[in-house]
Structure formats: C-alpha cells, structure tokens
Amino acid sequence: MPTLNWIGKSAVEKHHKDVPYRLLELVPELSCGDSDSGNLIVQGDNLHALKALLPRYAGKVKCIYIDPPYNTGNEGWVYNDNVNSPEIRKWLGAVVGKEGETLDRHDRWLCMMYPRLVLLREFLRDDGSIWISIDDNEQAHLKLLIDEIFGGGNFLANIVWQKRTSPDARINLGAAHDYITVYAKNLFNTKTGLNKVRLSDGRTKDFKNPDNDSRGVWASVDLTGQTGHATSEQFYEIVTPNGKVIKPPANRCWALAEKTFNELRKDGRIWFGKDGNARPRQKKFLIESEGANTWTWWTNAEAGHNQDAKKEVKIFDEESVFDTPKPERLIQRIFQIATNENDLVLDSFLGSGTTTAVAHKMNRRYIGIEMGEHAETHCQTRLQKVVEGEQGGISKAVNWTGGGGFQFCRLSKEPLFTADGQVRDDVTFTQLAEFVWFKETGTGYTGNAESPLLGVFEDRAVYLLYNGILGDKASNGGNVLTPAIFKRLPAFDGPKVIYATAREKGDAWLKKQQILFKQTPYELNI
Numbered sequence: 001m002p003t004l005n006w007i008g009k010s011a012v013e014k015h016h017k018d019v020p021y022r023l024l025e026l027v028p029e030l031s032c033g034d035s036d037s038g039n040l041i042v043q044g045d046n047l048h049a050l051k052a053l054l055p056r057y058a059g060k061v062k063c064i065y066i067d068p069p070y071n072t073g074n075e076g077w078v079y080n081d082n083v084n085s086p087e088i089r090k091w092l093g094a095v096v097g098k099e100g101e102t103l104d105r106h107d108r109w110l111c112m113m114y115p116r117l118v119l120l121r122e123f124l125r126d127d128g129s130i131w132i133s134i135d136d137n138e139q140a141h142l143k144l145l146i147d148e149i150f151g152g153g154n155f156l157a158n159i160v161w162q163k164r165t166s167p168d169a170r171i172n173l174g175a176a177h178d179y180i181t182v183y184a185k186n187l188f189n190t191k192t193g194l195n196k197v198r199l200s201d202g203r204t205k206d207f208k209n210p211d212n213d214s215r216g217v218w219a220s221v222d223l224t225g226q227t228g229h230a231t232s233e234q235f236y237e238i239v240t241p242n243g244k245v246i247k248p249p250a251n252r253c254w255a256l257a258e259k260t261f262n263e264l265r266k267d268g269r270i271w272f273g274k275d276g277n278a279r280p281r282q283k284k285f286l287i288e289s290e291g292a293n294t295w296t297w298w299t300n301a302e303a304g305h306n307q308d309a310k311k312e313v314k315i316f317d318e319e320s321v322f323d324t325p326k327p328e329r330l331i332q333r334i335f336q337i338a339t340n341e342n343d344l345v346l347d348s349f350l351g352s353g354t355t356t357a358v359a360h361k362m363n364r365r366y367i368g369i370e371m372g373e374h375a376e377t378h379c380q381t382r383l384q385k386v387v388e389g390e391q392g393g394i395s396k397a398v399n400w401t402g403g404g405g406f407q408f409c410r411l412s413k414e415p416l417f418t419a420d421g422q423v424r425d426d427v428t429f430t431q432l433a434e435f436v437w438f439k440e441t442g443t444g445y446t447g448n449a450e451s452p453l454l455g456v457f458e459d460r461a462v463y464l465l466y467n468g469i470l471g472d473k474a475s476n477g478g479n480v481l482t483p484a485i486f487k488r489l490p491a492f493d494g495p496k497v498i499y500a501t502a503r504e505k506g507d508a509w510l511k512k513q514q515i516l517f518k519q520t521p522y523e524l525n526i
Contacts, residue, residue: 033405
C-alpha cells in the first residue's frame, strides 16, 4: 500500500506514547445540570486530553466527528506539540512562525494530525466510525494518512457537502463544498450497523392515502426486477381485482416470489391503481418507514450550510470568532447514520460546540475537547443554553425542550506519574484503577472503583492493591501482597493478575495461587 512521507514523520509516529497521562479535574462552577449524565467537556490541548481520557473510554466510542484546522494559511496555529526533535521543532515549534508557513505548512499539519488520529482510533468501538470534515487543502493528504492508520480497507466514503447557497461573488471558481472523509474501525461491523436517514419534508409529501388505509399514508414502489438472478418463482401471472391478467414486462420479472406477493396482497399492501387494473405496486407506509438510504452528495437543503451555522452560533455569541462553523443539521445527519440513542460520541476539535449541542439534543452521550478560552466562552455557554431548552438549530425538529447535563473538566498541571516514575501522592484509587485496567486490557475501565477486583478480562481477573482499598490507610497498608491480604480479596477461580507495591511470598506460592504479580509503579510501562 502506498504510504505518505513528510519531514518529521519519523518523530511523530510514536509520539503519542511519549505524551504523559494527566488527570481530569472537575470544575463544578462550569458544570451544568445532571452530573450523572455521562457527558463531558474537557478544556486542554486535545493530544493531552485524549491521552488522559483513554484509560476510561478506550473502545467505548461509537462515532468520532472532528473538524480540524483546514490548514488554509489563514487560521492561527494553536496546536503545537513541542516535540523534542530538531525537525519537529522546525515545523511545529516557535521557530517557524507565520512568516515561515509556505509549502512547509503541509508537513506541520501532518505532524499535528498523525498522533491525534492514532489515539482517536483507540477510542472507537469495533463497530465505530470516524467522520472528518476537510477541504481541498489537505483532503488528499488526509486520505493517505488515514489509510495508513486505519487501513485502506476500512474506507467508507468521501462525502461532498454543499456548504454554500450561492457562488462567492469575490472569487471565480470559489469552493461550494467541503468533504467529510469517513473510515470504519472495522468495515464489516460498521457497515452492517449504519442507519438510514430521516425522510425529508419533501419526501414525506409523496406519501398519500387514496384508499383510506387505516395504517395511514403510504407511497408505492415498483414490483418488477431484473432477471439476472431471478428464480422460477418470480415468473407468474397476476390477476387484478377487476379481472385483468398481467405478466412481468419484457425482459423483467416480478421482484417478489409468488407466495410472498400473495401474502402482501392479502394484507392490503398491493396497489392496482384507482381503477384496479394497473400493474401492481407495493405500498410502503410512512409509519413503518425506517428512513431513506443516503449517498455521498449532501445538499445544503438536506444538511444545512455555513449561514445556518453562523445564525446558530449567534444565539449564544453575537460576535462569534468562528467564520466557518458547521450547522447542526450536518452533525444531526452524521449521528442519524452512525449512532443510536445513548451511544457515545467524541469531538476533539470542538470549536463552537456544535457536535456536543447536537448530541445532547439527540440523546447521545458525548465527550468534547477544546483548548483555550473557547471551551468556556463557546462550548460551555452553548451547552448550558441547550440544557435550559435553547430553540435554535435542530431543536424543533427533534422536539428538544431542555434537560440533562454535563461535567466540565480541565487537565491536571502535573501528570499521573512523577518524573522518577512514582505515582503522585494525590492520585485516588479510581484514577489509578482506570490506568491499570487500560494497561492490562487495552479497554476503558467501567468496573467497581470500590473493590480491589477491577474486573475479569479474557478469563483472567485483574486486581489492584493501592491506597488502602481494603481499609488499612497506614503506609503500604494493604498494598503489599501477603497470604493474609490474598484471603481478603474477592475470590476468583482462575488466573489472576495482581498489581501491588510488593509481595511477601516467592514464585512457588504465586504459581500455586495462579497469580501473575506486577509491581507498581514499575511494571505499568509508563
């Protein structure tokens, strides 16, 4: 498979492993509503935020939507990793400012995106997908980059979204569209779980009820099919209610076997026209409709446009600094296809907060990440208005009236581990348990934070002795694996992995008890 090379690639391919794990610190005064909603806004650099969230949410996210910088040369460059490498410092560090951004800005953009995409992939469920808004500046590079990280075989679609309603009078051949590049975590699992989209008002107007069917309005579909894979059961004569005999048209067959057709006819689902002599068609009732299939061309009539988005932002900010926010209808369409109620969605370039606003109104759980003051002035403010029942965007379409809530967090200034590899003194059992579980299983932690038994994964139990979880708050109390402590642990008949600061017995005793001992913090592979 072809791969993309750029200056600095070798330094960022494993850079995500060097990013320290930080803790999430709740900010109660910026949180709102129901604290148990499972919704989260994180203020901080998204690379560090993603690393902090991974122990809790790895493998839990159904849909990721991001709208990263398009790298037009006009936006302020705020994503600076300060990677300790001469070539990365050249492209990403303070040495290269606005004046230095010529063709090299593509290298800088790729260096910024690579480690973030690597981490984002770890968040996805096996049936999850990632949707990325982009324009022509980086679309070609992005496609090759995601091919490398997600695998080219997991490419789903490259959607063209009509973002404008009319040509730009200032520019000849001005762009009328953006792209949304879509990849699956696992193509087969994702494709089988995609939903149809809600029928538009224009489509629902096609539903009528000329025969006063008690099931309500309906639209009819053709009942003929191609003969290429037809069976003998698809070639038969149909007698209309008025006695007319109808055969399939030349070089066609009936789409249904005769038995199936007769069952539908008995159930009143076949329409022979007002005179009862027309070629039969199948009735499809609006009340039973699962929606419509979509394709990769999304008009602004279906998915909104930039002007819609600006109006939506102005509801909570009259002087928005965002020139090209995304409309709520666009994000709604993505979530209609890629998620169901209560699924978890993630946006690590939250911007004006559109993704989380739509997720909240559509009853999806969400994580949004935004750095700097925008996390407060835009994201928090917008979501608080949504909780209060804000009526802009898709609110009326989804009957939104308010409710729910979210937690607002910032990243800790200090990492989980000190410079010499020790666990910080103020780290709680739950915080370390999330990290241990992720390191041991590669999945997000959802177990009981009040028990030394974190859970069972692939037929082995994972235990953590830390911070006096068994009730002894003395120095090292209960944190050393001894026979007495072992008897107090929740029982498990099978292989066990136990993390503790030390052990009292030797290898023979551990083997007899089916224990694999791992000493904290040294075997956490930080």
